[in-house]
Amino acid sequence: MSAALRTQVGIVGSGPSGLLLAQLLHLAGVDSVVLERRSRDYVLGRIRAGVLEQTTAEILRRARVGARMDREGLVHRGVELCFGERTQRIDFSPFGASVTVYGQTELTRDLMEARDALGGKSIYEAEDVAIEGVTGGAARLRWRKDGEQHLLDCDFVAGCDGFHGVSRRSIPAAELRTHERVYPFGWLGVLADVPPVSHELIYSSHERGFALCSMRSATRSRCYVQCALDDDLREWSDERFWDELRTRLPAEAAAKLQAGPTIEKSIAPLRSFVAEPLRYGRLFLAGDAAHIVPPTGAKGLNLAARDVDQLATALIAHYRDGRDELLNVYSDAALRRIWRAERFSAWMTSVLHRFPGRTSFDRAMQIAELDYLVGSAAARAAFVESYAGTLAVTVGAAT
Ligand SMILES: Cc1cc2nc3c(=O)[nH]c(=O)nc-3n(C[C@H](O)[C@H](O)[C@H](O)COP(=O)(O)OP(=O)(O)OC[C@H]3O[C@@H](n4cnc5c(N)ncnc54)[C@H](O)[C@@H]3O)c2cc1C
Numbered sequence: 001m002s003a004a005l006r007t008q009v010g011i012v013g014s015g016p017s018g019l020l021l022a023q024l025l026h027l028a029g030v031d032s033v034v035l036e037r038r039s040r041d042y043v044l045g046r047i048r049a050g051v052l053e054q055t056t057a058e059i060l061r062r063a064r065v066g067a068r069m070d071r072e073g074l075v076h077r078g079v080e081l082c083f084g085e086r087t088q089r090i091d092f093s094p095f096g097a098s099v100t101v102y103g104q105t106e107l108t109r110d111l112m113e114a115r116d117a118l119g120g121k122s123i124y125e126a127e128d129v130a131i132e133g134v135t136g137g138a139a140r141l142r143w144r145k146d147g148e149q150h151l152l153d154c155d156f157v158a159g160c161d162g163f164h165g166v167s168r169r170s171i172p173a174a175e176l177r178t179h180e181r182v183y184p185f186g187w188l189g190v191l192a193d194v195p196p197v198s199h200e201l202i203y204s205s206h207e208r209g210f211a212l213c214s215m216r217s218a219t220r221s222r223c224y225v226q227c228a229l230d231d232d233l234r235e236w237s238d239e240r241f242w243d244e245l246r247t248r249l250p251a252e253a254a255a256k257l258q259a260g261p262t263i264e265k266s267i268a269p270l271r272s273f274v275a276e277p278l279r280y281g282r283l284f285l286a287g288d289a290a291h292i293v294p295p296t297g298a299k300g301l302n303l304a305a306r307d308v309d310q311l312a313t314a315l316i317a318h319y320r321d322g323r324d325e326l327l328n329v330y331s332d333a334a335l336r337r338i339w340r341a342e343r344f345s346a347w348m349t350s351v352l353h354r355f356p357g358r359t360s361f362d363r364a365m366q367i368a369e370l371d372y373l374v375g376s377a378a379a380r381a382a383f384v385e386s387y388a389g390t391l392a393v394t395v396g397a398a399t
Contacts, residue, residue: 001148002148004151005033005152007152010032010035011034012158012159013037014034014035014038014124015288016107016108016111017158017304017305018287020065021158021286023064023111025316033122034115034123035129035141035143038125040112040122044105044109046104046105048105052301054099054100056306056389057069057070059306068106068110069107069110074217074218075099077092077098078093080198080202081374082203083205083206087252092384095385096390097390098388099298103216123143126150127143128142129143129166130166131159131283133282135282136281138153138155139154139155139283140152140153140154155282156282158311159289165289167285170283175280180271180272181272182269183353185356187267188227189266190262190263191216191263192220193260194260195218196215196218197213197221197253204249205370210225210352213249213253231267233266236265238260238261242257270349272292272349274291276331277331287308294346296352297348297386299341299345302341302389303341310333351370
């Protein structure tokens, strides 16, 4: 066994949560070590989220990792909603709101490069990470790498290791409540080097099921169709995917759809999940380790960024000022924000998808919801507030 390393904050997971937390702490002079189960290339290769709220973009700029996002990200000031025979744009401009389309893969690369530039320590391919001592005077992380056992002593542990990570599982079941809804369908997503159908996202609620046309750049499309959870990817040829997507779009958008070979194709389940509390002694949960939203509202990555911003602020107050109030309210304050995003994501999922056993009344209710949304200035304002993340939230504060 090698000699124990020592740091202030041990961070488990090198996804966006772990890397952004490490960056914010480093800029404030708080030392951390990031432990990641996978290889660096594997983490960089994952295709996931792409829509950043305004507040997320601001956090990234403050973390000094926003330069490429500002150069290459696509700023959107609206989305298109299609339902029945209608296509309606929701304009964010009257509310002074926007979102930035910038792939999670690119953001992860920026965060890794920033950490390298600052000389921060990240350990990849750390196997069997175990979290110990969080209810005592100091915490310890233990892992295996290259056949050897390693130890890291730290004041706090940030559990940023996603839904399947070890951090949440390290909290005794009696101390944790979980709330979960698993949706009876999935999203079949593809990435392809074809120009997007539209310069903004198109959300379609079609009789055959939901569809979404998104993008990663002016030449790369990211598109999804609702599918059955037990669908076999091998039965979804590229041709079948594009045909199905075309069917679920209004005629004008369908005519603009360019099919092409897909670079990536996968089926993701949809889930709503919240664990509470987010603190167990010296262990704090953040990002997907603490909660999951269905991707319909594009909230997962944004929630993660806000969690770690809040956690970083609290940890910095501990080290800089010897104040623990923000650490003490982290869980309650974050959960209020998280439940609001859960509400919005579950609502968007419920109005846009085809649920098994749906009746004509259920469908009419969906259309009425969408009709109200596009027809009412108050409903549009509420939608934009949640979608673009402009609800007044003071960074690091208890709201
Ligand atoms: C297929 C898919 C598609 C998605 N699409 C969208 C989208 O369109 N919009 C959106 O907003 N969100 C989307 N999300 C959600 C978004 O990607 C997540 O909310 C975001 O990645 C959360 O970041 P995180 O760092 O908290 O967790 P993760 O990105 O999951 O990172 C956790 C890290 O911890 C590591 N880890 C796990 N276990 C251990 C362990 N035991 N020890 C050490 N390290 C460990 C993992 O390898 C990983 O690198 C999607 C998620 C998935 C899975």
